[in-house]
Amino acid sequence: VSDSALAPELIFSRRRSMSGGDGRSRWNHAGTTPAASLARHMLTEGDRSAAWPGLMRAAQDGDQRAYADLLHQILPVTRAMVRRRIHDGSLIDEVVQDVLLTLHRVRHTYDPDRPFMPWLAAIASARAIDQMRKRRRRAVHEVFDETAMLNHPDEMGDRNAEALDAQAEVARLLDRLPPRQREALKLVKLDELSLAEAAAMTGQSVGALKVTVHRAIRALRGWRENGR
Amino acid sequence: MSRDDELIAHLASDATPVRRAAPPLRRAMIWLVLIAIVSALALARLYVPGTMALRMTNGWSYVELGATLTTGIAAIVAAFNLGVPGDSHQWHWAPLPPLLLWVVATLAGLAASRPGWGVPGSSMACFKFVVIASTPMAIAVIIALRRTLSLAPWRTSFLAGLGVSALATFMLAFCHPFALDPADLAAHLTAILVVTAAVTLLGGPLLKIRPRR
Numbered sequence: 414v415s416d417s418a419l420a421p422e423l424i425f426s427r428r429r430s431m432s433g434g435d436g437r438s439r440w441n442h443a444g445t446t447p448a449a450s451l452a453r454h455m456l457t458e459g460d461r462s463a464a465w466p467g468l469m470r471a472a473q474d475g476d477q478r479a480y481a482d483l484l485h486q487i488l489p490v491t492r493a494m495v496r497r498r499i500h501d502g503s504l505i506d507e508v509v510q511d512v513l514l515t516l517h518r519v520r521h522t523y524d525p526d527r528p529f530m531p532w533l534a535a536i537a538s539a540r541a542i543d544q545m546r547k548r549r550r551r552a553v554h555e556v557f558d559e560t561a562m563l564n565h566p567d568e569m570g571d572r573n574a575e576a577l578d579a580q581a582e583v584a585r586l587l588d589r590l591p592p593r594q595r596e597a598l599k600l601v602k603l604d605e606l607s608l609a610e611a612a613a614m615t616g617q618s619v620g621a622l623k624v625t626v627h628r629a630i631r632a633l634r635g636w637r638e639n640g641r
Numbered sequence: 642m643s644r645d646d647e648l649i650a651h652l653a654s655d656a657t658p659v660r661r662a663a664p665p666l667r668r669a670m671i672w673l674v675l676i677a678i679v680s681a682l683a684l685a686r687l688y689v690p691g692t693m694a695l696r697m698t699n700g701w702s703y704v705e706l707g708a709t710l711t712t713g714i715a716a717i718v719a720a721f722n723l724g725v726p727g728d729s730h731q732w733h734w735a736p737l738p739p740l741l742l743w744v745v746a747t748l749a750g751l752a753a754s755r756p757g758w759g760v761p762g763s764s765m766a767c768f769k770f771v772v773i774a775s776t777p778m779a780i781a782v783i784i785a786l787r788r789t790l791s792l793a794p795w796r797t798s799f800l801a802g803l804g805v806s807a808l809a810t811f812m813l814a815f816c817h818p819f820a821l822d823p824a825d826l827a828a829h830l831t832a833i834l835v836v837t838a839a840v841t842l843l844g845g846p847l848l849k850i851r852p853r854r
Contacts, residue, residue, distance in 0.1 A: 517655070522725050
């Protein structure tokens with residue numbers, strides 16, 4: 414069975430130019446191998462999956478561009494394979510990445526004279542099953558108790574309330590500052606901009622901004638010490 | 642740049658040339674031939690003259706010996722085959738028919754020769770032989786299987802354990818100058834189970850594919 418027959422749903426998310434003139438400069442290991450050239454030629458013919466064995470052969474020989482092309486091309490197919498076994502959307506991306514990592518680890522086991530799809534499908538299937546087993550094991554150890562939240566005291570509750578009080582006090586004190594000082598303090602201390610950035614935004618010189626911020630802090634400290 | 646793009650870029654930058662693994666059947670055959678040569682050399686020293694004449698008391702003994710060897714070979718070939726993604730899963734079951742034949746022939750041989758029950762514990766030498774002969778073979782097969790690792794590491798190491806213990810039991814037939822009795826059979830069976838379990842448990846983690854991020 415040919416690869417193309419096994420992958421009728423091939424829809425590629427990105428169309429990459431395979432014959433770019435600057436291609437050679439991007440080879441890191443071997444130059445253009447005959448297999449990679451043939452594979453690229455075949456890609457222009459429309460049946461991309463037929464080129465995968467050639468691209469994989471080139472990748473095994475160290476052709477990094479062919480490998481990147483291949484991985485991009487198989488991504489939608491891999492996702493479709495994983496989706497057939499896993500219905501939890503949050504898991505699919507994780508498993509797809511796991512499949513790519515596994516493929517990379519065992520790329521020397523692929524025989525370019527054999528179809529590529531069964532090799533890829535076996536990896537995708539094994540990784541999806543592993544993930545489902547992990548999920549099941551985790552589910553066994555998890556306890557679902559819908560009243561637990563209600564019965565458990567919230568130890569952070571007081572701390573959150575204190576934080577809210579502090580926030581309200583800061584807002585109240587800032588409101589008492591003159592607008593020019595309030596804006597300078599907010600930009601430099603709360604938004605953590607540099608003096609130069611804040612000066613550019615307020616239209617003041619850096620020196621004038623420093624003085625404004627200093628006065629604002631002194632005013633806040635004074636109000637706080639006097640308990641006002 | 643999406644997470645997938647980042648990962649692909651990372652993997653591509655790490656794609657150094659790799660040496661393709663030979664087809665699993667060829668690797669299994671090379672392994673078996675090497676083991677056969679070493680075993681033949683070992684047996685040439687260990688063979689007790691007249692053993693086979695004593696051991697082969699009836700037709701079932703020949704069937705048993707053939708089934709033992711076939712089980713070992715089939716299990717080893719299946720283990721190598723499982724190491725390559727996408728290879729036929731039919732191989733999982735290849736050792737089953739000869740294994741069943743081995744059991745049937747052993748029991749039929751016992752029924753035909755009608756030996757006494759034997760003395761429990763007297764077959765310790767058989768147990769030791771199977772374990773000692775299996776150990777180097779188990780190490781060798783796990784090293785060979787690590788070339789490809791496996792998507793099904795536990796099944797692969799189980800088949801490797803079964804193959805190694807069957808081959809060791811086959812070798813034992815040449816150093817076993819007395820007819821099989823039930824106590825003896827229990828010792829053989831225990832040794833096979835111990836070796837298979839040990840290779841499965843110790844070999845499984847060594848055959849796992851651990852992708853590196």
